[in-house]
Amino acid sequence: MSVLFEAYEFSGIKMRNRFVRSATVNNLTNEENRFTPEHRKLYTDLARGGLGLIIAGVHRPKREWFLGHVYQQPCLDMPTMEEEMGALVDEVHRLGAAFVSQISPPFKIRGRQVSASATDVSVVPEPLEQEDIAEIKTAYRNAGRVLRSAGCDGVELHCCHNDVLSRMISPFFNQRKDQYGGSVENRARLVLELVQELKEGAGDDFPVMIKMNASDFREGGMTVDDAAEIAAILATGGICAIEPSCGGAGASYTPSGPIEKDEWHEGYLIEYAARIKKAVDVPVMVVGGIRDLKMMEEVVDTGKGDLISMCRPFIREPDLINRWLSGDTSPSRCESCDGCLKETMRGRKVRCVQVTRVDGTRKEN
Numbered sequence: 001m002s003v004l005f006e007a008y009e010f011s012g013i014k015m016r017n018r019f020v021r022s023a024t025v026n027n028l029t030n031e032e033n034r035f036t037p038e039h040r041k042l043y044t045d046l047a048r049g050g051l052g053l054i055i056a057g058v059h060r061p062k063r064e065w066f067l068g069h070v071y072q073q074p075c076l077d078m079p080t081m082e083e084e085m086g087a088l089v090d091e092v093h094r095l096g097a098a099f100v101s102q103i104s105p106p107f108k109i110r111g112r113q114v115s116a117s118a119t120d121v122s123v124v125p126e127p128l129e130q131e132d133i134a135e136i137k138t139a140y141r142n143a144g145r146v147l148r149s150a151g152c153d154g155v156e157l158h159c160c161h162n163d164v165l166s167r168m169i170s171p172f173f174n175q176r177k178d179q180y181g182g183s184v185e186n187r188a189r190l191v192l193e194l195v196q197e198l199k200e201g202a203g204d205d206f207p208v209m210i211k212m213n214a215s216d217f218r219e220g221g222m223t224v225d226d227a228a229e230i231a232a233i234l235a236t237g238g239i240c241a242i243e244p245s246c247g248g249a250g251a252s253y254t255p256s257g258p259i260e261k262d263e264w265h266e267g268y269l270i271e272y273a274a275r276i277k278k279a280v281d282v283p284v285m286v287v288g289g290i291r292d293l294k295m296m297e298e299v300v301d302t303g304k305g306d307l308i309s310m311c312r313p314f315i316r317e318p319d320l321i322n323r324w325l326s327g328d329t330s331p332s333r334c335e336s337c338d339g340c341l342k343e344t345m346r347g348r349k350v351r352c353v354q355v356t357r358v359d360g361t362r363k364e365n
């Protein structure tokens with residue numbers, strides 16, 4: 001059997017195979033930003049479908065940061081969140097999958113849109129102030145406590161796709177003159193401080209991973225060599241796995257791949273992940289348009305990555321891994337059309353528009 005289907009363990013996280021469900025906005029929360037029975041169905045379907053690790057979310061450490069955002073996300077500071085999430089995590093564990101929560105920093109804090117510096121493309125944000133940073137640290141520490149007591153196997157920091165952490169590590173967006181700006185060490189500083197806060201809340205042994213941009217894909221931005229240097233600093237500072245991603249304001253890539261259709265190809269981040277893998281000694285989760293088992297095997301066999309992470313294929317086929325295990329090894333049926341993404345960007349519940357109607361019923365095909 002392929003190495004992809006063999007058990008894998010890192011930092012105490014036991015996976016039955018090397019397949020990861022990459023974090024996916026689902027818009028399934030209720031008006032109190034809590035988990036609902038629809039989350040239970042989503043995650044138990046994914047676990048039943050054979051995945052090794054589910055990265056759930058994205059989740060917000062603090063509800064107040066959620067100002068005017070179209071996405072509806074569970075907020076970890078809601079009372080009794082650990083019990084609510086704990087019940088979900090228990091079920092996923094019983095079905096054989098590991099469960100990690102992805103958490104996202106604020107776009108707005110104390111009522112203002114913030115960034116690393118007052119640099120942007122369309123909206124000019126305000127730079128993070130010391131008071132903002134203190135608030136973020138407290139919220140991450142609390143998130144660590146909640147996720148640990150809910151039984152999560154770890155946490156993944158969202159540091160990509162234009163969020164404030166991805167802007168902190170970027171030489172284009174981060175023009176700061178304080179201890180958080182300038183050198184790669186300074187640009188990585190806030191992320192490392194948040195790793196420590198999470199571990200303060202959750203315990204020193206709690207696995208903290210990161211989804212970080214592998215490049216800014218824009219002039220003056222972070223190159224893949226910069227990203228590799230930052231990844232090495234983070235891995236030394238307590239990050240236990242890295243998922244290189246892409247996308248942000250003014251970039252030539254979105255998280256779904258190159259904007260120019262001619263440049264799009266399956267596995268569009270594999271070579272970037274391979275560059276980062278050379279710089280670190282922690283597992284690298286390769287994500288980005290990977291659809292074919294042969295390509296996945298090659299990634300692992302050639303040492304370009306350790307784990308295979310996918311998002312859209314599991315929206316289309318939550319039971320994809322079991323399909324492959326049953327002997328039907330044809331590629332994922334996802335057409336990478338981004339219909340699912342557009343639905344969530346409209347504030348609607350996530351669905352594969354090719355096979356599911358708005359009311360949740362299956363189309364004939």
Ligand SMILES: Cc1cc2nc3c(=O)[nH]c(=O)nc-3n(C[C@H](O)[C@H](O)[C@H](O)COP(=O)(O)O)c2cc1C
Binds near residue numbers: 023024245
């Ligand atoms: C509907 C949708 C929601 C997404 N939500 C998130 C998210 O919450 N956090 C995140 O890091 N990436 C998110 N992404 C990006 C994916 O995790 C993934 O990096 C990207 O889609 C490329 O992988 P794929 O080709 O396997 O889909 C989302 C993508 C889609 C299509």
Ligand code: SF4
Binds near residue numbers: 315334336352
């Ligand atoms: S809507 Fe398109 S991109 Fe999304 S899962 Fe379906 S086929 Fe894939």
